[in-house]
Amino acid sequence: MKISAEKQKEMLWTMLLSRRFEDELVELCKVEGKIPGMTILSTGQEAVGSGACAALEPEDVIITNHRSHNHLLAKGAEPNALMAEIYCKRTGCNKGKSGTLHLAVPEVNAPCTSTVVGAGPPIAVGQAFAQQYKGEQRVTACFFGDGAAAEGSVHEAMNLAALWRLPLIFICENNVYAGAQRHEEHTPVPNLAVRAAAYAMPGETVDGNDVLAVYLAVQEARERALAGEGPSLVECKTYRCRGHGETDPQHYQPREEICSWLEKCPIPRLRDDLIARGVLTAADYQEMEGRAESIVMEAVRFAEESPYPDPEEALEDVLA
Amino acid sequence: MQKLGMGQAVNQALREEMHRDPNVFLAGEGVGVSIHLNPMFPTHGLLEEFGPGRIKDTPVSEAAIAGLAVGAAEAGLRPVVEIMFNPFFTLASDMIVNHAAKLRYLSGGKSAFPLVVRMKSGAGIGAGCQHSHNLEAWVAHCPGLKVVMPATSADAKGLLKSAIRDDNPVIFIEHMGLYFAPMPVPVDEYTTPIGQAEVKRPGTDVTVVTWSGMLGVAMAAAEKLAQEDVQVEIVDLRTLVPLDKETILASVAKTGRLVILHEATRTGGFGGEVAAVVMEEGFHHLKAPLRRVTGPDIPVPASPPLERFYIPGDEQLVAAIKEIL
Ligand SMILES: Cc1ncc(C[n+]2csc(CCOP(=O)(O)OP(=O)(O)O)c2C)c(N)n1
Numbered sequence: 001m002k003i004s005a006e007k008q009k010e011m012l013w014t015m016l017l018s019r020r021f022e023d024e025l026v027e028l029c030k031v032e033g034k035i036p037g038m039t040i041l042s043t044g045q046e047a048v049g050s051g052a053c054a055a056l057e058p059e060d061v062i063i064t065n066h067r068s069h070n071h072l073l074a075k076g077a078e079p080n081a082l083m084a085e086i087y088c089k090r091t092g093c094n095k096g097k098s099g100t101l102h103l104a105v106p107e108v109n110a111p112c113t114s115t116v117v118g119a120g121p122p123i124a125v126g127q128a129f130a131q132q133y134k135g136e137q138r139v140t141a142c143f144f145g146d147g148a149a150a151e152g153s154v155h156e157a158m159n160l161a162a163l164w165r166l167p168l169i170f171i172c173e174n175n176v177y178a179g180a181q182r183h184e185e186h187t188p189v190p191n192l193a194v195r196a197a198a199y200a201m202p203g204e205t206v207d208g209n210d211v212l213a214v215y216l217a218v219q220e221a222r223e224r225a226l227a228g229e230g231p232s233l234v235e236c237k238t239y240r241c242r243g244h245g246e247t248d249p250q251h252y253q254p255r256e257e258i259c260s261w262l263e264k265c266p267i268p269r270l271r272d273d274l275i276a277r278g279v280l281t282a283a284d285y286q287e288m289e290g291r292a293e294s295i296v297m298e299a300v301r302f303a304e305e306s307p308y309p310d311p312e313e314a315l316e317d318v319l320a
Numbered sequence: 321m322q323k324l325g326m327g328q329a330v331n332q333a334l335r336e337e338m339h340r341d342p343n344v345f346l347a348g349e350g351v352g353v354s355i356h357l358n359p360m361f362p363t364h365g366l367l368e369e370f371g372p373g374r375i376k377d378t379p380v381s382e383a384a385i386a387g388l389a390v391g392a393a394e395a396g397l398r399p400v401v402e403i404m405f406n407p408f409f410t411l412a413s414d415m416i417v418n419h420a421a422k423l424r425y426l427s428g429g430k431s432a433f434p435l436v437v438r439m440k441s442g443a444g445i446g447a448g449c450q451h452s453h454n455l456e457a458w459v460a461h462c463p464g465l466k467v468v469m470p471a472t473s474a475d476a477k478g479l480l481k482s483a484i485r486d487d488n489p490v491i492f493i494e495h496m497g498l499y500f501a502p503m504p505v506p507v508d509e510y511t512t513p514i515g516q517a518e519v520k521r522p523g524t525d526v527t528v529v530t531w532s533g534m535l536g537v538a539m540a541a542a543e544k545l546a547q548e549d550v551q552v553e554i555v556d557l558r559t560l561v562p563l564d565k566e567t568i569l570a571s572v573a574k575t576g577r578l579v580i581l582h583e584a585t586r587t588g589g590f591g592g593e594v595a596a597v598v599m600e601e602g603f604h605h606l607k608a609p610l611r612r613v614t615g616p617d618i619p620v621p622a623s624p625p626l627e628r629f630y631i632p633g634d635e636q637l638v639a640a641i642k643e644i645l
Pocket of ligand 1: 066067115116117118144145146147148149175177178179240244349380382404408411
């Protein structure tokens with residue numbers, strides 16, 4: 001395998017950090033009034049954001065959607081500022097204006113999280129166009145769900161990106177559900193990667209719980225994009241282990257299905273693999289867990305102690 | 321009388337109309353199987369009662385949902401489609417603005433488009449501006465659409481039944497905050513006519529014109545002012561288009577003062593239209609300049625103190641009223 005040990009450990013780390021971060025949110029959002037709005041988590045899907053972002057360089061751009069925490073943490077977003085924004089505090093990365101749903105972290109080239117399903121891909125077209133226009137050696141990756149693949153905007157974006165050979169990677173995070181609708185209830189094709197053929201771009205379906213497979217697919221798509229060969233579609237098959245949001249009772253998700261996917265959790269999978277291959281020791285992993293714990297606890301402390309914005313701050317930032 | 325949240329009232333209206341007319345069907349994201357297992361939500365239990373042939377869960381495809389309604393309506397069905405949140409109306413807007421609203425006109429009156437588009441609106445859920453954005457003025461600006469925005473459960477039920485029976489496209493906007501506020505609803509069959517405002521509280525000193533989620537704020541302000549011997553008359557528009565000018569003008573003729581209250585942002589808001597009507601046709605009744613109390617011209621922020629700042633409150637209304645007394 002041509003992935004360096006460091007890279008593999010980095011992926012394990014961002015998955016672990018993201019899981020610990022979101023596990024904390026599971027608890028925090030049970031406390032009335034602590035986490036405003038919705039709490040939408042990527043538990044069990046971390047291999048997608050962590051694998052993809054590991055294949056990107058810091059100067060590459062990501063555009064993400066409502067299920068963004070893992071994507072952003074893997075891209076290097078600062079946990080304190082993220083947590084404070086999720087708390088809607090003034091010290092949050094968006095001064096409390098966006099909350100969990102629209103986290104924008106331009107500092108790490110993650111300028112837009114749109115919770116309007118299907119809105120990411122057209123914006124990613126614009127980012128990739130700017131990269132091409134300026135002759136830069138960077139690419140844009142866009143995360144969207146299987147549900148989003150049914151929005152017309154996603155098709156328009158794919159067609160335009162392919163037509164103009166934009167340096168864009170469409171990453172479809174197929175977690176089986178879109179709200180309460182199963183994959184087969186919202187699209188007749190079992191693999192969304194086939195859509196790529198309609199736009200004459202490569203489309204690949206990978207095991208979205210295998211972080212290394214995601215990494216390799218995105219890395220290949222990135223090389224293609226940098227070589228001027230245009231966009232690619234990478235469909236990552238994974239599973240939404242929690243509800244759409246934390247208030248969703250998951251009454252439509254079979255218990256056995258959830259359990260079988262929990263067993264395929266990408267984190268122990270990579271951990272065990274790395275230990276078996278001698279890349280990692282059990283002690284290394286414990287150290288990682290401890291580090292994730294203290295980062296998340298520090299983020300919570302920071303968010304808790306931060307003030308809310310003053311009401312009049314609502315009026316700021318509307319226009320430049 | 322029964323006590324129902326607005327979602328339950330909408331649910332009853334849908335049920336009754338689906339039993340009455342086999343051409344009525346529902347479509348939208350999660351109208352059948354929903355992530356909410358909650359009887360307070362409007363489409364709860366309908367799939368079980370009417371089956372998947374009439375309760376159509378759709379992909380996340382607002383343009384197709386709205387187009388489905390337009391096409392099926394012309395073909396003789398009575399679609400009631402749901403756009404989950406008002407801001408997502410933007411994705412459906414070509415079908416509604418350029419087609420639902422215009423195709424009858426373009427056919428020279430030969431075709432009819434009896435469809436209803438239901439959507440949830442309103443701030444106060446902490447979800448931020450891509451879920452909370454009141455866009456009623458956009459649709460009100462399009463000739464060829466009727467626009468209904470009930471403030472009570474009883475009105476929601478009666479107006480939705482009228483909307484489903486109406487031969488025109490009706491945009492039906494439900495305020496999320498009202499889903500969880502039980503209010504009295506008559507048990508016997510009734511409809512509420514589209515295009516009629518209602519005086520929800522009689523008064524003599526000042527008229528407040530409002531609609532949807534802001535009725536509660538107006539009522540609270542009126543209570544406070546009553547303690548100070550100021551009698552507020554509250555006109556609940558219920559329907560923005562067609563606008564019931566008579567009720568507004570009659571109230572202004574009686575009180576001589578007007579404050580318009582809405583949750584949507586100020587500039588280009590529907591309050592400006594109400595103000596213009598009163599200036600054109602009721603200016604001579606006014607004893608003082610009219611006032612608007614509205615959301616400020618900002619996207620709805622997520623943070624609780626900011627969101628509270630956004631939502632007009634009874635104290636703002638009381639202050640505006642006192643300015644013109
Ligand atoms: C345009 C639009 N329509 C509907 C919604 C409501 N909604 C939020 S997430 C979601 C499901 C999206 O499914 P998918 O794209 O597969 O992402 P997942 O939630 O599974 O990660 C829906 C319907 C929305 N946010 N935006």
